Amino acid sequence: MTHPEFARTLRIHEIGAPVRHESLTxxxxxxxxxxxxxxxxxxxxxxxxxxxxxxxxxIRVAGSFHAVGAQPCVVSAEPVPFDLDDVVEVNFSDGARVADEEIELTDDQLDELPLEGDTLDLGELVAQSLALALDPWPRAPEEIRAAAARHLISEAEAEALAAADKAAANPFAVLKKK
Known part of the structure; x- marks a missing residue:
């Protein structure tokens, strides 16, 4: 079993009706x-x-998270900075749903997860919320992509380099030259 990178667990039996505030860093x-x-x-x-x-x-978890970092551009792989502020709202329910049963969810049930075990990992909840909030197709500004494109080679050049590497790796290439 792998351990989450950002584990902040609470024991479920310690969570009561009074609101408990948690600050995570x-x-x-x-x-x-x-x-x-x-x-x-x-x-x-x-x-x-x-x-x-x-x-x-x-168990209701509601609040927000803030994340600062950079993602690779999907075109050039250049860093694309992000500064995210997003909301976290999830209900962890004791009731188990039947997997084969087709159900209709209301808006307030969309963010409902089953309780598993005797702990609740708030850090993993925030990590997963971060993953969902990230831009799935980050793109660097045009001038950065253009600068990166100047370092690229064409398909024909790449094929020629691959063919030369393949020929050089052939042990009989030396005999062929004679």
Whole structure:
């Protein structure tokens, strides 16, 4: 079993009706591990402010997170900075749903997850929320993409280099030259 990079667990039996405020801050090592997990150029900061409380067979987690870092551009792989502020709102429910049963969800049920085990990992919830909030197709500004494109070679040049490498790797290439 792998351990989450940003684990901040609460024991479920310790969560009651009064609102419990949790402030989370990822360490440099945790940010580096999350950056690797989500294929980011860098994750400089990740913080969250969450309120947790139990109500009617569910545990409600609501708040926000802030993340600063950079993603690779999908065109040039150049860093594309991000500065995200996003909301986290999830209900963890005791009731299990039948997997084969087709159900219709209302808007307030869309962010409902089952409770698993005896702990709730707020850090992993924030990490997954970050992953969902990231731009799936980050693009660097045009001038940066243009500068990166000047270092690219054409398909014909790439094929010629690959053919030369293949020929040089052939052990009989020396005999062919004679």
């Amino acid at each position: 990822a360490t440099k090592a945790e940010c580096a591990a999350l950056a690797k997990r989500f294929d980011l150029v860098a994750l400089d900061a990740l913080t969250a402010e969450l309120d947790v409380h139990r109500s009617a067979g569910a």
